[in-house]
Amino acid sequence: MQITCYGPLFLLLLTVAMSACREIVEQVQTDSPYVDVTTDTTTLPMLYAVSDEEYLQYGADVSYVTAAGDTIVPFGHFAYYGTDSFTHVANVILHPNDSTYGRQVGINRYQDILFDLVMYDNGPEPLHDGLLRVLRNGKMGFANEKGQIVIPCIYDYVQRFDGGQAEVTFEATEYYDLDDHLRVESDTWFDIDRHGKRIITP
Numbered sequence: 001m002q003i004t005c006y007g008p009l010f011l012l013l014l015t016v017a018m019s020a021c022r023e024i025v026e027q028v029q030t031d032s033p034y035v036d037v038t039t040d041t042t043t044l045p046m047l048y049a050v051s052d053e054e055y056l057q058y059g060a061d062v063s064y065v066t067a068a069g070d071t072i073v074p075f076g077h078f079a080y081y082g083t084d085s086f087t088h089v090a091n092v093i094l095h096p097n098d099s100t101y102g103r104q105v106g107i108n109r110y111q112d113i114l115f116d117l118v119m120y121d122n123g124p125e126p127l128h129d130g131l132l133r134v135l136r137n138g139k140m141g142f143a144n145e146k147g148q149i150v151i152p153c154i155y156d157y158v159q160r161f162d163g164g165q166a167e168v169t170f171e172a173t174e175y176y177d178l179d180d181h182l183r184v185e186s187d188t189w190f191d192i193d194r195h196g197k198r199i200i201t202p
Contacts, residue, residue, distance in 0.1 A: 032103075034136050035112035037148045041088055047072050047109055048085045056080055058123075064090065064109070072109055081117075082124055089147035091117055091124040106134065106147060114147045129161035131194070142166070142196075151196040157184050165191045165199055 047064040049056060052075060056062070062080040064073035078092035081104055088109075094102030104117040104124060115134035117124045125133055131142040134153065141153035142161070157172035169186040177183050191199040 032113060032116070032137065035108070035114060037088075037108065037114065037146060039110075041109060041146075044087060044109065046085050046087055047090070049080060049083060049090075051080060056084075058082070059093065061095065062092065073107075073111055077111060078107065088145065089114060089143075106143070108147055115143060115149070115153070125160075129164070131161045131166075133158055133160060140168075150194075151192070157186065161194065165193055168192055 045066045045068075047066060050063050050065055051060045052063075053060040058079075058081060060080045061075055062073075062078055063071055063075045064086070065071050073090070077095055078090075079095040081091045081093045083090040083092065086109075089106045090108075091104065092107055093104050104119070106114045106117060108114060115136055118133040118135060118140070119125065127145060131144060131150065133140060134143045134149070136149075136153035139153040140155045140158045141149055142151040142158065144150050155168045155170060157169055157174065159167040167189050168191075169189050171188050172184050172186040174182060174184050191201075193199055
């Protein structure tokens with residue numbers, strides 16, 4: 001019977017080799033002038049997506065109109081990103097004048113940028129446990145269904161809320177593993193409640 005004993009040097013070399021194969025994801029600093037939601041739009045009419053292209057699909061030029069046909073969000077600024085109708089927030093792709101596509105953001109009916117979107121399964125992440133993970137200038141926090149930032153975007157990374165709490169960290173490394181899956185590592189995770197207060201476990 002042969003027993004193989006790996007020494008500290010071998011383990012160090014293995015760790016270095018595995019780290020070298022990781023594609024680190026750099027945080028994007030947008031320095032965007034985000035707008036905080038201060039107006040209650042609950043009583044305003046629903047807006048509906050329309051396109052001047054053949055199909056309403058991701059990337060199609062989009063406008064949002066009322067049921068009466070009044071244009072509230074005109075063509076030329078945004079591309080479609082899954083929001084067919086909305087009262088408070090629409091997920092869109094910034095659509096600059098040079099016809100290239102920009103950031104994926106949440107906007108209100110006044111065309112203000114509220115936050116950048118967190119991607120989930122190749123699309124915008126939906127609400128989970130009543131809250132949505134969002135980004136502002138490379139930092140993560142949470143918004144509600146009205147687009148209001150209810151937990152400030154101050155964290156390197158946040159997990160989705162589940163059962164009234166979420167795991168967050170101020171120091172995280174995001175990377176793609178060898179199978180091209182996004183991974184997040186941190187030695188400083190902790191839990192917060194829906195008010196952003198740290199949960200102290202006995």
